[in-house]
Amino acid sequence: MTGKIKGTGSYIPVQVWNNDKLSHMMDTSDEWIRGRTGIGQRHIASGEETVSYMAAKAGEAALADAKMKPEEIDLILVSTMSAEIIMPCAACEVQKLLGAVHATCFDLNGACTGFLLALNTAQAYLGGRIYRTALVIGAEALSHLTNWQDRSTCVLFGDGAGAVVLEADPSAVYVQATHSIGNGGGALTCASRNQPGFAEENADLTPTYMQMDGKEVFKFAVSKVPEVIQEVLEQAGKTKEEIRYYMLHQANSRIVSSVAKHMKEPLEKFPMNIENLGNTSSASIPILLDEWKKKERLKAGDWIILSGFGGGLTYGASLLKW
Numbered sequence: 001m002t003g004k005i006k007g008t009g010s011y012i013p014v015q016v017w018n019n020d021k022l023s024h025m026m027d028t029s030d031e032w033i034r035g036r037t038g039i040g041q042r043h044i045a046s047g048e049e050t051v052s053y054m055a056a057k058a059g060e061a062a063l064a065d066a067k068m069k070p071e072e073i074d075l076i077l078v079s080t081m082s083a084e085i086i087m088p089c090a091a092c093e094v095q096k097l098l099g100a101v102h103a104t105c106f107d108l109n110g111a112c113t114g115f116l117l118a119l120n121t122a123q124a125y126l127g128g129r130i131y132r133t134a135l136v137i138g139a140e141a142l143s144h145l146t147n148w149q150d151r152s153t154c155v156l157f158g159d160g161a162g163a164v165v166l167e168a169d170p171s172a173v174y175v176q177a178t179h180s181i182g183n184g185g186g187a188l189t190c191a192s193r194n195q196p197g198f199a200e201e202n203a204d205l206t207p208t209y210m211q212m213d214g215k216e217v218f219k220f221a222v223s224k225v226p227e228v229i230q231e232v233l234e235q236a237g238k239t240k241e242e243i244r245y246y247m248l249h250q251a252n253s254r255i256v257s258s259v260a261k262h263m264k265e266p267l268e269k270f271p272m273n274i275e276n277l278g279n280t281s282s283a284s285i286p287i288l289l290d291e292w293k294k295k296e297r298l299k300a301g302d303w304i305i306l307s308g309f310g311g312g313l314t315y316g317a318s319l320l321k322w
């Protein structure tokens with residue numbers, strides 16, 4: 001037994017920062033950002049748009065799409081590394097905002113692979129017949145963790161949330177593989193602001209913003225993503241030709257193109273929305289799923305592979321039947 005996706009939803013912050021705006025804030029240009037990343041603009045959370053708020057909005061939309069009531073949800077998982085509040089967790093805040101009174105709620109941090117890891121966790125609960133329904137959300141406000149003086153990282157990220165509703169279904173198919181490389185974790189880091197010395201005058205706050213070795217992350221992604229996709233295909237006894245879409249974490253359009261090339265698969269099978277949203281970390285895969293569902297590009301019976309990669313280092317792929 002596994003869960004089937006019964007509904008999807010997303011929330012994108014209202015405020016838009018395009019590349020031209022960034023070029024007035026720092027020494028960069030639309031040409032450089034588009035050429036190296038495929039990003040044209042990103043949405044930046046402001047005002048009431050906290051991680052919990054965006055997560056709840058995405059969750060509410062997914063429930064409406066699934067035609068389910070909040071009280072029917074047994075489990076709420078929020079994947080995030082950028083919640084403004086440590087306790088209560090974002091998932092409990094979502095429960096409160098939606099009135100999902102019967103749900104068990106917790107957060108999970110797997111960086112940009114987090115949504116996939118949360119989906120796997122929910123599937124394990126459903127597979128073990130512990131819960132029957134789950135709301136799985138990826139929600140991030142990476143603009144809070146971004147040093148807006150560091151042009152090598154800040155141009156990449158955007159904010160938002162995406163969600164799916166899962167229901168246990170004997171006809172559902174779900175096959176997953178995940179891996180972690182703790183030894184490589186130094187390539188993508190962000191220290192906690194909850195540490196000795198943070199409040200001191202002249203404290204060096206640099207490590208509390210996202211730090212990245214862009215070239216290492218690039219090499220890691222383009223080598224490991226094809227590997228883990230192949231692993232999932234073999235586990236499931238499927239061929240590349242049977243896959244309708246590969247929905248990759250939207251970190252950089254050049255990473256997605258490189259993966260497609262490496263796999264000798266047409267780029268049309270790799271949906272992208274990074275031009276409009278930037279890298280929304282663990283929100284990117286569920287936002288993309290929601291967008292493709294709304295555009296009616298997903299047909300019942302389609303085989304889809306989701307693949308995430310990021311800080312940790314962590315990476316994985318999941319195959320599902322739509």
Ligand code: ACO
Binds near residue numbers: 112212251255311
């Ligand atoms: N605007 C203009 N110039 C810039 C900018 C910018 N925003 N950022 C860096 N540069 C300059 C650099 O200073 C350097 O100048 P120099 O040659 O005079 O020293 C030059 O551009 C080249 O810099 P590189 O870092 O070598 O550029 P690279 O081709 O590696 O591209 C990038 C950088 C886009 C970050 C690339 O390495 C990449 O995409 N890596 C993957 C990053 C990623 O996807 N991270 C997130 C994944 S995990 C997650 O989602 C959390």
